[in-house]
Amino acid sequence: MAAAAAAHPIKLAIIGSGPSAFYAATRALTSAPTPAAAPISAVRIYKALPTPFGLVRAGVAPDHPDVKNVSHRFTEVVRSVPATFRFFGSVRVVDGPSSPSRTQTGGTALELPLQELLQHYTHIILAYGSARARTLGSRVGGQELGGVCWALDFVNWYSGHPDAHTPAGSDGRRSALGSPWLDVIRPDARHVSIIGAGNVAPDVARLADARVEHVSIVARRGVAQVALTNKEVREMLNLGESEGIDFVPLSKESGELALDDMARLKQTFRQRDEEPQSGRIRLRMRKRFVDLLIKGSKAPKPDAAGHRKSWSLEPFRAPESILHSTGLPWARAARTNERGYVGQIRWSVTEPVPSSSDSSAEASPSPAPTSPSWTPIWEAIDTFFGNVCELDLVFNFYKVYAILDEVFLGGEIEETSKTVVLSRLEQLEKLE
Template sequence: MRVRREPPKGTVIGFAFSVASCSLSWQDQVMACHHDLAQVDIYEKLPVPFGLVRFGVAPDHPEVKNVINTFTHTARSDRCAYYGNVTVGRDVTVGELQQAYHAVVLSYGAEDNRVLGIPGENLSGVYSARAFVGWYNGLPENRDLKPDLSCETALIVGHGNVALDIARILLSPLDFLRTDITDCSLAALACSKVKRVWLAGRRGPLQVAFTIKELREMINLPGTQPVLNPADFTGLENAVKDAPRPRKRLTELMVKTALEKPREKAAMVQAAIPRLWGLKFQRSPQEVLPTPDGTRVRGVRMALTRLEGLGESAKAVPTGDVEELECGLVLSSIGYRSLPLDPAVPFDTQHGVIPNSSGRVMGVPGLYCSGWVKRGPVGVIITTMNDSFDTAQSVLEDLQGGVLDVSVSREGFGAVGSILHSRGIRPVSFSDWEKIDAAEVARGKAAGKPREKIVDPQEMLQLIGH
């Protein structure tokens, strides 16, 4: 957000929201707009904006992407400027941004994934959830993934919303996916042989991380049947009587689903319903098993676990027993992690966050952080919104309290633009993005979809004459 009106004494209150990956927290800019002298410039690694709303939200959840309308309204403000195609930490350093602005907010999310750390993880047919989601959502770095969907059984390791998203995409009728999913992904899914998807977690039903909306959507997915073991839910209705309402309702839905479709009917269900999915609890992957030629996955050896402790804090402890689950596709959905951005920025490698207090980066006045790089990769969009409000409030408090020195004018993009020009970097403006947007919508209309994403950054730049 830019200030077109300068405050007294010629000073300019400038904020740079530096986004190095694809998890842009635009709510910060909305909050900063509450200060009528604030000028906010947004730096984004990719030529296109909207981060995880564009590349993380499932393509069959278009209603969630309506928040883009708010983002667009903010970006069109005469106090806001967007500069895409700029990688902070490479094209311009954080130190250079700090010299150009009174405050810099880092909101670059978690651009890496946690690994299983087990033998066989690098076999063909094993993918991270992050890469798979990026593939079907058109994230440029994952456009060439080409996952092998020629098997009948897939195993997803993880019990979060992303795991359910992937299961739903694998099993959905194609008509459900004619949204902004990429054409190459839609074509691959049309040829997919996957008809069984198991979601395994090392803990139990009371520790699942997905939410009731996503579970209900999965249960009601046409042409599919949930297969849950009633024994996994014995006594849980009493155990959650005093639990918070969201956890209680979620558990009750799992119990109801398990009791309605007993395990002993699984064979009959399998014969009648072409596609199945189920939740497997207290199983921790121990080894990805190779095919006889050693080239790709044929299954996963799982360590059975028991729980120590109660509720959210329960720990999974191996029992010593193991079982093998046959599958030809493994997707690891055990979490994301942030990476260090710049040597000038403190970073806690153990927890994968920038050390901070309410978004204020520890020991670096004028530097702030928001989103997953601030508090870790947890929560949904509303969680990130509330978190970004907290950071934006810290910026405003520091501005009003004199912590930020605005007695000296800062050049903002005037200085950064010169640096980028000297390094051969040509930023993409928001009006440039709107040309890309129009092209995507036109291509989508021709294909009977709301949008066909351009997945090659070079094609994006050529389209706008860069």
């Protein structure tokens, strides 16, 4: 077995250069050789953009150096093995023959067919991020109305991604600043709804145009499942002091539901037999998170114009339909050939599924509330679709999939996918 492994060293290609890609590369480059595992002779990273590190490089603000510092660790590792590692920027991997670049990325990217890569590498990891926004599905009408914008477009814009572009306005000209706000929000807009409580949500709330008075972050699941860290929430709550942006505390009902969520999470940890100390730490951090939201902001104050801005978290809500600004359902407005703008959003009330161990949520028969009028919407559900290789794959960032014997998928989320990708890589290293 050892002799066979030695005769077939692993040549690894990684498509994508975000955190999960570099975590996989780092593990491959630093793992101690064992008699049972084939040696790794080459690690190559391919990226459509000319620069590495993904959103760690472009999507993290300079005032968060602790997050950006991970790129320094990656750089140290790859520089220590110059004969084994190579980074190839401006190379777009496609599922088809090579042709003039069809990518939207700035500059010229060489197209490299996936099948050609397979001829030169023993294993390939697909660790690229999203390149296409995820819609709300066909059951939710009104997504084509003016005032609807996707999280991917927003992230590309504020991180300076070459794919970011400014849609032409009604006069055929483009906005000078290239801000999505200038193109989708009505002049009289005062309320923005964000569907999904992922990491994009606080960025939208902080960067909202000055005329917006309130931002609602709407989540299908409960407060305990919101994908924000305690640090991010503290920063948001402190906006009351620094920028006059107040957090509207959770309602009594939402607060009670959040505490119920914590009880369910505690029971879930017990059922999964997690390591006691680790489980207690995670529960304590989530409990602190819930307490912060129940308590609310510090010292809210009006802005220079005397207005008081605010943001809120609305759990257990799912979009049912997006209505035209005239109050007509989107389908009726479409028949009049008037694209129009968002006027209202009708929500379905969701509730935890008692039999589910992951505290997911499903629609309940409760009456569907309607949000206030003139409500532009930002669809901030995390985008899991990618189009590298044009395989039209749906990502689950909690797993790594094997789509072929030698091709693996890894999600581009640092903390979540790190353990999973590396675990899968350990299995990969043992293959002949």
